[in-house]
Amino acid sequence: xxxxxxxxTRGGENLLFLTDEQLRQGIEAMFFAYRGFTADxxxxxxxxxxxxxxxxxxHFINRAPGTTVNNLLNILGVTKQSLNRVLRTLIEDGLxxxxxxxxxxRERHLFLTEDGHALETRLSDAQRARMRTAFRDAGPExxxxxxxxxxxxxxxxxxxxxxxLKESGA
Amino acid sequence: xxxxxxxxTRGGENLLFLTDEQLRQGIEAMFFAYRGFTADxxxxxxxxxxxxxxxxxxHFINRAPGTTVNNLLNILGVTKQSLNRVLRTLIEDGLxxxxxxxxxxRERHLFLTEDGHALETRLSDAQRARMRTAFRDAGPExxxxxxxxxxxxxxxxxxxxxxxLKESGA
DNA sequence: CAGTTTAAGTCAGCCTTGTTGACATTCCAA
DNA sequence: TTGGAATGTCAACAAGGCTGACTTAAACTG
Numbered sequence: 480x481x482x483x484x485x486x487x488t489r490g491g492e493n494l495l496f497l498t499d500e501q502l503r504q505g506i507e508a509m510f511f512a513y514r515g516f517t518a519d520x521x522x523x524x525x526x527x528x529x530x531x532x533x534x535x536x537x538h539f540i541n542r543a544p545g546t547t548v549n550n551l552l553n554i555l556g557v558t559k560q561s562l563n564r565v566l567r568t569l570i571e572d573g574l575x576x577x578x579x580x581x582x583x584x585r586e587r588h589l590f591l592t593e594d595g596h597a598l599e600t601r602l603s604d605a606q607r608a609r610m611r612t613a614f615r616d617a618g619p620e621x622x623x624x625x626x627x628x629x630x631x632x633x634x635x636x637x638x639x640x641x642x643x644l645k646e647s648g649a
Numbered sequence: 650x651x652x653x654x655x656x657x658t659r660g661g662e663n664l665l666f667l668t669d670e671q672l673r674q675g676i677e678a679m680f681f682a683y684r685g686f687t688a689d690x691x692x693x694x695x696x697x698x699x700x701x702x703x704x705x706x707x708h709f710i711n712r713a714p715g716t717t718v719n720n721l722l723n724i725l726g727v728t729k730q731s732l733n734r735v736l737r738t739l740i741e742d743g744l745x746x747x748x749x750x751x752x753x754x755r756e757r758h759l760f761l762t763e764d765g766h767a768l769e770t771r772l773s774d775a776q777r778a779r780m781r782t783a784f785r786d787a788g789p790e791x792x793x794x795x796x797x798x799x800x801x802x803x804x805x806x807x808x809x810x811x812x813x814l815k816e817s818g819a
Numbered sequence: 820c821a822g823t824t825t826a827a828g829t830c831a832g833c834c835t836t837g838t839t840g841a842c843a844t845t846c847c848a849a
Numbered sequence: 850t851t852g853g854a855a856t857g858t859c860a861a862c863a864a865g866g867c868t869g870a871c872t873t874a875a876a877c878t879g
Contacts, residue, residue: 500819506708508795512799512803531864532865547827549826561865564864583826584876603673607672609802611667614675614798619663621793622794622798623666623791623794624787625675625799631786637681719857727838730859753845754846824876826876829873832867832869837863839861840860843857845855846854
């Protein structure tokens with residue numbers, strides 16, 4: 480019953496990892512890690528007239544080619560006015576192509592152009608490189624735990640979206 | 650040697666968790682989880698004239714009372730001008746107190762007032778509640794993995810800052 | 820078929836939060 | 850004691866969120 484550590488519940492389950500101090504460390508870890516997570520693409524984008532919003536749009540258009548504007552809106556969780564500003568510059572600059580829907584002509588389907596793919600690759604190579612190093616240093620079990628906690632942290636709506644994307648790419 | 654799964658290295662170490670698809674899922678998990686991570690405090694703050702930047706300042710002033718503006722700057726990773734705007738409103742509104750340094754009068758030492766503490770508690774209760782649920786659902790081993798990966802994802806400079814805070818609060 | 824709803828886009832204006840540049844004050848070392 | 854470095858403040862600007870009002874075109878529905 481007693482595992483030799485300081486605190487156990489009646490059921491023998493150790494809840495030391497749920498102290499306020501542990502939770503605060505988790506919160507701060509998220510804060511600092513997210514900075515690292517976005518640092519590399521941010522650096523690349525700061526040279527151009529683009530920002531993180533453009534990166535997100537490019538990422539998910541690449542992930543789900545032919546997605547509609549409305550669908551992208553839901554994934555990104557911003558207003559259409561906000562997305563539209565970003566999308567307009569990407570289309571003007573020839574990184575994204577917008578095709579009128581065939582079955583429903585109100586819809587626009589979004590695709591990366593060749594240039595768009597080139598930038599996507601550049602950005603995601605940088606971001607994946609960091610993620611790969613972190614994953615390798617941490618090992619497969621830590622990675623599994625990482626993903627378990629992140630999924631539990633999402634809003635249910637976001638979690639559904641995440642799962643849908645995951646299944647589409649697996 | 651062959652464990653029945655698709656890919657192993659010569660050393661028998663399975664690197665399936667490092668495929669581009671796995672990395673991309675990790676990237677998307679970070680994106681969606683961070684939204685959940687900030688959602689609750691954001692909701693509370695949207696009713697006031699404050700934003701996420703105020704939350705961050707309040708969090709770290711609470712964490713390291715008496716910290717100087719310069720120190721806070723390094724933790725938050727923004728320019729002093731940007732932080733100053735946030736700090737000024739917090740001071741005007743009586744949530745933060747700024748005391749001129751005794752040994753070095755150029756420095757300002759920052760403290761939360763009673764009202765500041767009240768807001769800090771409200772914000773961090775909300776954020777911790779989500780983190781606690783996520784941690785409990787995932788279990789202690791997943792939490793350990795979560796933190797291992799996040800630490801590996803930080804820039805070395807950020808990692809040092811994170812460790813310093815962690816030790817000061819343990 | 821008329822009227823309503825839906826998808827997308829636009830314009831205007833606001834807010835938060837980042838940025839740079841210029842500047843005042845204070846400290847310290849040559 | 851004076852010049853440079855450090856600290857903090859003020860002003861102005863840009864990115865990227867937001868709301869609200871509106872248009873156009875297409876699809877749906879009674």
